[in-house]
Amino acid sequence: MRNETIAIHAGYEPEATTHAVAVPIYQTAAYAFDSADHGAALFNLEAEGFRYSRIANPTSAVLEKRIAQLEGGVGALAVATGQAALHFAFVNVADHGGNIVSMPQLYGTTHTLLSHILPRQGITGRFAESDKPEAVEKLIDENTRAVFAETIGNPAGNVCDIEALAKVAHAHGVPLIVDNTVATPILLKPFDYGADIAVHSLTKFLGGHGTTLGGAIVDSGNFPWAKHADRFPAYNKPDASYHGLVYAERFGRTAYIERARSVYQRTMGSVLSPFNAFLLLQGIETVALRMERHVENARKVAEFLRKDPRVAWVNYTGFPDSPYYPLVQKYLDGNASSLFTFGIKGGMEAGKSFYDALKLITRLVNIGDAKSLACHPASTTHRQMSAEQQRVAGVLPETIRLSIGIEHVSDIIEDIDQALDKACRAARLEAAE
Numbered sequence: 001m002r003n004e005t006i007a008i009h010a011g012y013e014p015e016a017t018t019h020a021v022a023v024p025i026y027q028t029a030a031y032a033f034d035s036a037d038h039g040a041a042l043f044n045l046e047a048e049g050f051r052y053s054r055i056a057n058p059t060s061a062v063l064e065k066r067i068a069q070l071e072g073g074v075g076a077l078a079v080a081t082g083q084a085a086l087h088f089a090f091v092n093v094a095d096h097g098g099n100i101v102s103m104p105q106l107y108g109t110t111h112t113l114l115s116h117i118l119p120r121q122g123i124t125g126r127f128a129e130s131d132k133p134e135a136v137e138k139l140i141d142e143n144t145r146a147v148f149a150e151t152i153g154n155p156a157g158n159v160c161d162i163e164a165l166a167k168v169a170h171a172h173g174v175p176l177i178v179d180n181t182v183a184t185p186i187l188l189k190p191f192d193y194g195a196d197i198a199v200h201s202l203t204k205f206l207g208g209h210g211t212t213l214g215g216a217i218v219d220s221g222n223f224p225w226a227k228h229a230d231r232f233p234a235y236n237k238p239d240a241s242y243h244g245l246v247y248a249e250r251f252g253r254t255a256y257i258e259r260a261r262s263v264y265q266r267t268m269g270s271v272l273s274p275f276n277a278f279l280l281l282q283g284i285e286t287v288a289l290r291m292e293r294h295v296e297n298a299r300k301v302a303e304f305l306r307k308d309p310r311v312a313w314v315n316y317t318g319f320p321d322s323p324y325y326p327l328v329q330k331y332l333d334g335n336a337s338s339l340f341t342f343g344i345k346g347g348m349e350a351g352k353s354f355y356d357a358l359k360l361i362t363r364l365v366n367i368g369d370a371k372s373l374a375c376h377p378a379s380t381t382h383r384q385m386s387a388e389q390q391r392v393a394g395v396l397p398e399t400i401r402l403s404i405g406i407e408h409v410s411d412i413i414e415d416i417d418q419a420l421d422k423a424c425r426a427a428r429l430e431a432a433e
């Protein structure tokens, strides 16, 4: 594990502890001003403090501070979900006419946001042929406003070459925005490799218990908005919606995250409930420990599956013959993700019988829970697609996606073993009929 002890024990400022928010004395939508002048200073963004919970909330502020520290950024904005975070992250760089150049391997809903929803607002998602920097560079033009990648793709499991992607983006004067949900800052700190903005679904590993939705945007503070004034006028020209404020001038290194809050969170209000912020903070207290166990358990399960004659294939990036193995060494310190796919022999029916026979592992579509989870994409998330569309999306009829939890690994393997047995018996019975 990379530096997690330092991040957890030395990185937090005293006020960024859960104790500060463990017992909310009261909940409030708005905050009292000392005087008219105090209120005016808060509204002018001249004084630090709180005015209305849509814009900032003390409990969420602790969460924001902690996530910013874990990622090594200058500031963060907590929002209601990972999808809200991605939406704000994109519109905070691109206006009508702009485009975002993205890796093709994405979380399904993010793919929809870039390919269907943002285009209606005049912002185009361009998908590279592969996650290789050369494929990405081909699509960048004068209207490009960012390069986007999932550090580890969900569900594809591909590991992106962040350093190379950042070089390509910066050579063209645009930031690299990454979704670091699957890796978490425990396995990978994208800002160390040149990424400018990190986005999270806190719903997954950071929250860690499958109980609470949440999202966050983190600003590295490193992108020079003023240097690229023509490409990013919103940071360099007076903002008429905020009495002429010029973000790059006023905020310098925190311009991106301050603009996300005062333009998008203020007017569109994807607010995280402070109670959810509290639950997510509690989850983050154990994320370093949990990631260690997720990674270790996943390796043992992948090795068990690979040796098993009932299994057709295992797509796990921790195997030395995986094309992503070198990137797992470079970026994840050898800690391959606990999210991976495998296929049982016997196609769709065998896949379904295996899935139905699981007892400990829960059948649902979430990931990053302390509990092990499985999903059969061909019968659920991808069932509306044709067989050909499924193949392009990397989904075979027998594919099972596993998100390996932190239970005792013998219990996980025992469950998989008995479900493989039932699936094989069902296939033999069918063959005999």
Ligand SMILES: *Cc1c(COP(=O)(O)O)cnc(C)c1O
Pocket (backbone or CB within 6 Å): 081, 082, 083, 084, 107, 109, 110, 150, 154, 179, 181, 182, 200, 201, 202, 203, 204, 213, 214, 215, 367
């Ligand atoms: C789940 C997920 C999201 C969306 O997050 P929500 O909190 O469900 O809105 C975005 N990106 C990735 C990689 C995810 O796994």
